[in-house]
Amino acid sequence: MSAADARGRRASLAEQASRWVVRRSGQPLPPEAQAEFDAWYQADIRHAEAYDRLARVWRRMGDIDQARLAKRPARGRKATVAALLAIATAWPVWQFSRDAHPGADYASGNALRVVELPDGSRVTLDAESAIALDYAAGKRVVRLLAGRALFEAAPAAQDGPAFTVTTPDASATALGTRYTVERQEHGTRVAVHEHRVQVRCRICTDDRADILDSGDSVQVSADGIVRGASPSEAAPDWSQGLLSFNDVALPAAAAQLSRYTSKRVLVLGDAARNARISGTARLADPKRALELLLAQTSVRITDLPGLLLLR
Known part of the structure; x- marks a missing residue:
C-alpha cells in the first residue's frame, strides 16, 4: 500500500468513527442503528480503537453541550462532524508529516538542530527540515530536502570547491558567507545575512544567475529570480x-x-x-x-x- 493510500484509509476510518461519536452523543440510538454500530465497532480492532480515542476527546471538550447535540439541525451536525474529523485526522496526518526524509543525512524534528559539517561549515536546521551532503572529491554540496536552514560556510581551501546549497529550483554558492535557504510551495527563497552569495535559477530557460550582497533576498522559481524584502538581521529570529x-x-x-x-x-x-x-x-x-x-x-x-x- 502506498503512503497516499494509507493516509486515505486512515482518514476514511477517522471519518466513520467521528460520525458514530456524533450520532451516539445525544439520545440513545434506535435498535437498528445500534445494531449497525455494534457490527461496525466489532468488525475490526482499528474501528474500536478509532472510536474509543475520539469518544475520549469528545468527552474532554467540556464546553460542548452533548445533550443538545442530537437536536441540532443537519447543517449544525455537519459542522460538528467536520470539527471532530479535523481532530480525528490530526494524529495520523501529523505523525506522517514528521517522518524522516529518505536519503537525508541530517533532519530535525520539532526543534532546531545545529550541525557541524565535515569542512567546518555550520548549519542550523529549522524544525521539520532536512539536508543531504555530497562531499565527494571536488565537491561541497548540500541539498536542502525540506524546510529551511541557516548556512555558515567555512572558507574554501586553496583551489578547493566552493560551498553550494541546492534545491530543485536553485543553487546558492557562498562567497564567504552566512545565508538562509528555504524551500517553499512554489520555489526557493535565499536571504543573505553576511557577505555575498551567487544564486542561480536551475529551472529557468536562460540559466540566470545573480550576485546577492548582505541584506539582499530573492525568490527563485520557474518565473525567474525576483528580488524580495531585504533581511536586516545578522541571523533570522527563528535560528535564535x-x-x-x-x-x-x-x-x-x-x-x-x-x-x-x-x-x-x-x-x-x-x-x-x-x-x-x-x-x-x-x-x-x-x-x-x-x-x-x-x-x-x-x-x-x-x-x-x-x-x-x-x-
Whole structure:
C-alpha cells in the first residue's frame, strides 16, 4: 500500500468513527442503528480503537453541550462532524508529516538542530527540515530536502570547491558567507545575512544567475529570480529560538508555531479564526508562547493528548 493510500484509509476510518461519536452523543440510538454500530465497532480492532480515542476527546471538550447535540439541525451536525474529523485526522496526518526524509543525512524534528559539517561549515536546521551532503572529491554540496536552514560556510581551501546549497529550483554558492535557504510551495527563497552569495535559477530557460550582497533576498522559481524584502538581521529570529508576529492572523501564527511542538495546533471557531496577534514567541515552549500571545484575546487553549485546540 502506498503512503497516499494509507493516509486515505486512515482518514476514511477517522471519518466513520467521528460520525458514530456524533450520532451516539445525544439520545440513545434506535435498535437498528445500534445494531449497525455494534457490527461496525466489532468488525475490526482499528474501528474500536478509532472510536474509543475520539469518544475520549469528545468527552474532554467540556464546553460542548452533548445533550443538545442530537437536536441540532443537519447543517449544525455537519459542522460538528467536520470539527471532530479535523481532530480525528490530526494524529495520523501529523505523525506522517514528521517522518524522516529518505536519503537525508541530517533532519530535525520539532526543534532546531545545529550541525557541524565535515569542512567546518555550520548549519542550523529549522524544525521539520532536512539536508543531504555530497562531499565527494571536488565537491561541497548540500541539498536542502525540506524546510529551511541557516548556512555558515567555512572558507574554501586553496583551489578547493566552493560551498553550494541546492534545491530543485536553485543553487546558492557562498562567497564567504552566512545565508538562509528555504524551500517553499512554489520555489526557493535565499536571504543573505553576511557577505555575498551567487544564486542561480536551475529551472529557468536562460540559466540566470545573480550576485546577492548582505541584506539582499530573492525568490527563485520557474518565473525567474525576483528580488524580495531585504533581511536586516545578522541571523533570522527563528535560528535564535524566536518568532515575531506583528498583527498576524491567528491561524497563520498557529501554523508556524505548530512546527515546534509534538502536538497538532488546531484553530476552531470564528472568534479564534478572526483573532490577530502581535508579540514575540519563544520556540522552546509553544504552548506558553501561545498563552502569552492570546492573553489579550478571548481565545482559550484546550490541551488534549496530541492536540492544542484554540477556540
